[in-house]
Amino acid sequence: MEPMTLRAVGLCAGIPTQKGEIRAVNDVSIDVPAGSIVGIVGESGCGKSMTARAIMGLMRSPARMTGGEIWLNGRDIARLPERQRRALRGSEMSMIFQEPMTSLNPVMKVGRQVAEAVRLHANVSRQEADRRAVEMFEAVGISDAASRARCYPHQLSGGLRQRVMIAMAMVCRPKLLIADEPTTALDVTVEAQILRLMRNLCDAGTSILLISHNLGVIAQLCDYVYVMYAGRIVEQAGVIKLFDHPAHPYTRGLLNAVSSLRRGGERLDTINGVVPNLLRLPEGCSFSLRCDACEARCAQEMPELREIAPGHKARCHLAEREAWS
Amino acid sequence: MKQSLLRRFIQAVIVLLGVALMIFIMLRVVPGNPVATMMGEHADIDTIQRMTAELGLDQPIHVQFARYVLDALRGDFGTSYSMGKPVSQLMAAAFGNTLALAVAAALFAWVVGIACGIVAAVRKNGLLDHLFMGFSLLGVSMPVFMVAMLLQYVFAYHLHWLPISGVDSWKGYILPAIALGWNSAGSVARLVRSTLLDVLQQDYIDTARAKGRGQPGILVLHALRNAMLPVMTMMAMQLSSLLSGAVITETVFSINGIGRLAVQAISGRDIPLLQGTALFTTLVVVLGNLLADSLYAVLDPRIRREA
Numbered sequence: 001m002e003p004m005t006l007r008a009v010g011l012c013a014g015i016p017t018q019k020g021e022i023r024a025v026n027d028v029s030i031d032v033p034a035g036s037i038v039g040i041v042g043e044s045g046c047g048k049s050m051t052a053r054a055i056m057g058l059m060r061s062p063a064r065m066t067g068g069e070i071w072l073n074g075r076d077i078a079r080l081p082e083r084q085r086r087a088l089r090g091s092e093m094s095m096i097f098q099e100p101m102t103s104l105n106p107v108m109k110v111g112r113q114v115a116e117a118v119r120l121h122a123n124v125s126r127q128e129a130d131r132r133a134v135e136m137f138e139a140v141g142i143s144d145a146a147s148r149a150r151c152y153p154h155q156l157s158g159g160l161r162q163r164v165m166i167a168m169a170m171v172c173r174p175k176l177l178i179a180d181e182p183t184t185a186l187d188v189t190v191e192a193q194i195l196r197l198m199r200n201l202c203d204a205g206t207s208i209l210l211i212s213h214n215l216g217v218i219a220q221l222c223d224y225v226y227v228m229y230a231g232r233i234v235e236q237a238g239v240i241k242l243f244d245h246p247a248h249p250y251t252r253g254l255l256n257a258v259s260s261l262r263r264g265g266e267r268l269d270t271i272n273g274v275v276p277n278l279l280r281l282p283e284g285c286s287f288s289l290r291c292d293a294c295e296a297r298c299a300q301e302m303p304e305l306r307e308i309a310p311g312h313k314a315r316c317h318l319a320e321r322e323a324w325s
Numbered sequence: 326m327k328q329s330l331l332r333r334f335i336q337a338v339i340v341l342l343g344v345a346l347m348i349f350i351m352l353r354v355v356p357g358n359p360v361a362t363m364m365g366e367h368a369d370i371d372t373i374q375r376m377t378a379e380l381g382l383d384q385p386i387h388v389q390f391a392r393y394v395l396d397a398l399r400g401d402f403g404t405s406y407s408m409g410k411p412v413s414q415l416m417a418a419a420f421g422n423t424l425a426l427a428v429a430a431a432l433f434a435w436v437v438g439i440a441c442g443i444v445a446a447v448r449k450n451g452l453l454d455h456l457f458m459g460f461s462l463l464g465v466s467m468p469v470f471m472v473a474m475l476l477q478y479v480f481a482y483h484l485h486w487l488p489i490s491g492v493d494s495w496k497g498y499i500l501p502a503i504a505l506g507w508n509s510a511g512s513v514a515r516l517v518r519s520t521l522l523d524v525l526q527q528d529y530i531d532t533a534r535a536k537g538r539g540q541p542g543i544l545v546l547h548a549l550r551n552a553m554l555p556v557m558t559m560m561a562m563q564l565s566s567l568l569s570g571a572v573i574t575e576t577v578f579s580i581n582g583i584g585r586l587a588v589q590a591i592s593g594r595d596i597p598l599l600q601g602t603a604l605f606t607t608l609v610v611v612l613g614n615l616l617a618d619s620l621y622a623v624l625d626p627r628i629r630r631e632a
Contacts, residue, residue: 056535058531083539086537088537089534089536089537090535094535094536099528102527102528102529103528103531103532104532105529105532106529106551106625106626106627107550107551107625107626108546108547108550113532116538117536117537121537152626154626165532168532168536
């Protein structure tokens with residue numbers, strides 16, 4: 001079996017409210033093999049960011065992880081005390097965020113912010129840390145690195161800031177990079193550059209967990225994809241298989257919405273209805289209320305995530321029948 | 326940066342001149358003859374007229390103003406009617422006490438205010454949060470004279486820990502500093518708490534956590550410096566209001582400062598002295614704002630470049 005950089009098993013996370021616990025992440029298992037890019041795709045609020053934060057141990061109170069195991073490089077880190085967990089952040093696993101505009105401290109020079117990550121995990125002098133930061137700036141394709149390192153975030157463009165974020169995440173050479181919508185706030189040409197950079201990082205040995213709602217980005221970059229809906233994984237497959245033979249009606253809906261644009265149809269294909277309230281999920285399949293193919297048992301019984309082909313799983317009662325049709 | 330400072334400086338001069346003119350005119354249109362007040366009830370008309378001419382008060386108002394400004398530029402703010410000494414000399418003597426009181430009050434207000442604000446934010450909705458915010462609410466809402474008298478009653482009259490009034494030793498400054506500073510401490514604590522809570526929700530705090538910073542490092546290195554930006558502005562304003570003389574505190578605790586001088590000037594219709602103290606207050610406020618703006622630029626690189 002190929003070595004896994006990250007293996008999350010049965011991850012659960014929730015937000016306690018007065019009306020009960022919102023189960024934002026429900027029994028999510030994700031594998032990120034070494035040297036690959038794995039994607040999580042889904043619409044806003046489906047729990048993909050929360051999954052990433054749970055893995056990083058960066059839940060924002062009152063949200064909290066309620067169960068599951070997180071194996072990082074063969075070690076279960078879910079139950080480590082916060083101090084040890086913190087030592088892993090930035091050194092063995094790191095994360096970049098959606099908004100490069102607001103993700104950098106506005107009153108600190110960007111070089112210093114990268115050097116800070118170095119100094120937190122390596123016992124080196126300030127000069128050495130600064131030097132490594134500039135080196136990393138060059139590695140992520142920031143031209144004129146030494147002088148850019150002395151800039152404040154507001155003096156840099158969005159693309160440069162995201163490069164700074166990537167430099168910060170990568171400066172201690174972590175095995176796993178979690179990228180939460182890294183290009184959503186960027187324009188398309190800059191997006192292409194950042195995606196290329198991430199591809200290069202992966203080729204150099206970093207495993208990447210990429211979170212996106214953008215199927216184009218997923219298709220371009222990922223080796224394997226998880227589709228999330230209402231806090232659960234509804235389908236998972238290799239990227240080509242998923243795009244060629246989507247088994248879950250939700251995945252098909254997502255793909256149709258994109259391909260109807262490409263076909264130049266009169267109307268955009270959409271998925272009916274809205275995302276269900278996580279406090280009042282339907283009894284059976286979470287997607288049943290919006291599903292065109294919904295049958296009687298779909299409304300009563302939550303389907304299991306079943307393997308329908310090697311490496312291809314779907315959470316749908318009807319998946320087997322339709323997968324190869 | 327230099328250009329903007331120069332512009333600010335010119336603005337400050339204009340504000341000072343404008344305020345001086347307004348005080349000048351107001352003091353001359355209020356009813357009542359200052360010379361008559363000064364000479365007492367039994368002065369005859371001839372003496373009053375001679376005195377008026379001697380003081381230059383019979384001249385047209387623009388001539389008086391021009392003379393006042395020219396004299397002021399040479400450091401001569403006239404001679405106090407009621408005390409017979411140069412205004413500059415009286416104010417210099419009083420300023421020492423006001424400065425000491427202001428520094429003591431500011432130290433108390435900021436150390437206590439910032440510390441309480443940080444603790445309250447970190448322990449949001451906890452016991453300490455409620456306790457500190459309660460104290461700050463008291464400080465913000467109680468009038469200074471009441472705080473002052475309560476403090477005198479408890480710590481001087483009952484417990485005999487501290488002198489009831491006067492500033493013969495440093496101990497004399499403690500109660501007035503608390504009375505004067507409590508209000509500022511309260512507003513600083515509230516502002517620190519709310520901005521810190523806001524800053525702690527920012528994305529760059531997540532970034533700092535993601536690179537492995539612990540809570541104390543995040544608080545000191547990332548959150549506090551950002552949270553202090555609006556607080557600095559408030560503190561600079563407070564400093565100027567403290568420095569321009571605390572009328573009530575100085576009166577209650579018998580401290581011979583600028584505030585008390587102003588009260589004496591008003592009750593004695595002492596025009597030169599009143600002009601002097603009012604002008605001084607304006608100067609301090611203008612300088613305080615200038616300080617706030619420059620501090621902001623030092624702390625916030627975004628403003629530094631735009632300025």
